[in-house]
Amino acid sequence: MKGKRIxxxxxxxxxxxxxxxxxKKEGYKIFIAPNGKEAITLIDKHKPDLILTDVMMEFVSGLELVSYVRNELKIPTPILVFSSSGQEEMILNAFKLGANDFMSKPLIPNELVVRVKMLLLKVH
Known part of the structure; x- marks a missing residue:
């Protein structure tokens, strides 16, 4: 699991x-995007093993990001979506678009690490 790109x-x-x-403490290489537009650039450049995305962001939302990865890039990279808005409709949309997991904010970092490990295990 060490060296996986997120x-x-x-x-x-x-x-x-x-x-x-x-x-990083778990050994992952992390690329941070402050918005969905930069996330697309990082995904195209680094071909990550996992994508973590907030739903509510400037320029390109997390849901648009999921759609881009699934419909434009057509890659099966696992995607974990998180949001402070626990709206059922939005969560269902995220899964319909191809998200693999969802977490509500505030995030619990240790829980996130466990979910990241589980998602990365499913891939390989």
């Missing part, structure tokens, strides 16, 4: 830093 799309810089530090 793109983290999160517009809250404090949260993204906390998650980056926690995931």
């Amino acid at each position: 793109v983290l799309a999160e517009d809250n810089s404090v949260l993204s830093l906390v998650l980056k530090l926690r995931l």
Whole structure:
């Protein structure tokens, strides 16, 4: 699992830093995008093993990001979506678009690490 590449799309810089530090501690390479548009650039450039994305972001939302990865790139990279808005419709949309997992904010970093490991295990 060490050295796996993860793109983290999160517009809250404090949260993204906390998650980056926690995931780096596990040996992952983290690429942070402060919005969905930059996440697309990072995904195209680094071909990550996993994508973590907030739903509510500037320029390109997390749902649009999921759609881009599944419909444009047509790649099966696991995607974990998170949101502070626990709206059932949005969660269902994320899964319909091809998300593999969902977490509600506030995120529990240790739970996120467990879910990341599980998603990466399913792939290989």
